[in-house]
Amino acid sequence: QKEVEQDPGPLSVPEGAIVSLNCTYSNSAFQYFMWYRQYSRKGPELLMYTYSSGNKEDGRFTAQVDKSSKYISLFIRDSQPSDSATYLCAPNAGNMLTFGGGTRLMVKP
């Protein structure tokens, strides 16, 4: 079993929809929880991160961490076609990032 699990998708939604992307993890040592967005054939781009449990909002994006259930979520409001990409969750115990496999999101106009 991988340390970080993500549904690979693809997840297809209409423009304007609310999107929910999720990860589960097994390592209790993770403290920081990053979300990266990756367009095809590009490097990952940091979207946002949270420290420990709780919520964090940044524009249309909200990240949630529930350490008791080892569950990480990213919500995207008012999704746009430009949000079409692969979303990677990446918890961090202090040094290297441990990535999930990514969820491919397609937002249709």
Add this chain to the structure above:
Amino acid sequence: DTGVSQDPRHKITKRGQNVTFRCDPISEHNRLYWYRQTLGQGPEFLTYFQNEAQLEKSRLLSDRFSAERPKGSFSTLEIQRTEQGDSAMYLCASSLVGASETQYFGPGTRLLVL
């Protein structure tokens, strides 16, 4: 542009050849990381440096792989005697110690071994 840069962006080589990739981190960042990403997977950690010291290596980093960061600035990743299984995107990231360890990635070097 003050982001992480990588060179070359693409490399095609024949099995058995050696290849070397370069990464230039964000200038004030003292940590530099190498990851490998295969199609449909998330990046996997290979190794990282703090300044010029290589502090951790994944068991994915076989003896054919070597990384250096001689002056604590740019880094090189060399693969000797390439194999078809080495075909992947090689990603470099950098961070500043203490700043939530937020890592910023470069565009990657895509390697194809024929």
